[in-house]
Amino acid sequence: MTGWHASDDLVTRYGDGSLPEPDAWSLEKHLETCGRCATRVSRAVRETAAGAALAQVREAVLAAAPALPTTASPTTASPTTTRPRPRARPLALPSPRPRLAHLLWAAGPAVRGAWLPAVLLVACGAVALAHGADITGVRPLLLAFAPVVPVAGVALSYGAHADPLHEIAASTPSAGLRLVLTRTAAVLAVSVPLLTLAGLLVPSANAPGAAAWLLPGLALTLASLALAGYVGVRAATALTGGGWLCAVLVPVLAAPGGRLTARLAEQLQYCLDGAPAQGGWAAAAVLSAALLAARRPAYDRLDQR
Incomplete structure (x- = not known):
């Protein structure tokens, strides 16, 4: 149950089909957990022309259904008693979906499929390379790719290419x-x-702290979502994730000489370490969140991009 209930005007407009589609979706979502409003909406629909047709269908289904055997009362039973005629009973309202199951269903591909094992492989692989193979410079590599992992996860968890139930979920x-x-x-x-713990378990190699990637990762993820309102999820994640990798790796690869790991650590210190860098990422995250909120209606049509 909830403290808010649909107004009579809202229920009436939903029943006669004049309620705008976003408001109808909002009301239907409310009906999942409010039996009181569900009863009122059901009554309003039955009073319309469509309600009469639905009642006829219901009666036909009940009449065609096989009668259920019942135990006759000792005071009214007789030797010639036949199977009782099925009685029409009001349809029971479905029980609300459990919150945990609803959350897991909505999370969808984000918690199933190949993406979760891939993240585990990256985290465990980094620790294994640092300690098992005694390879130095694992943390700079981990910090370079860590901000892109959530961005890639968003791209792989939304859309018909990733979710076989996308059309149903989108409706x-x-x-x-x-x-x-x-x-x-x-x-x-x-x-x-997972990635932060892996960063803590590998040597620093003069790289920023294990948690230095968190604000950049959040900012890049929010920027991807904000950009998705214009170009779609896959294109937005490709632009933001690819832009980050180019900004970090291209200067390192283009510089003459060896010591790629040391130069990568220096580049990451410039991009991630210190109050100015972290403050810039925090400002980018706030701006992206504001744009995301301002562009909220555009996300009802993400499946069309």
């Missing part, structure tokens, strides 16, 4: 920005602790 009241944010939160909940 529910929970679709649009809410579904995108739910799956993004699932991606961050998996990648942030």
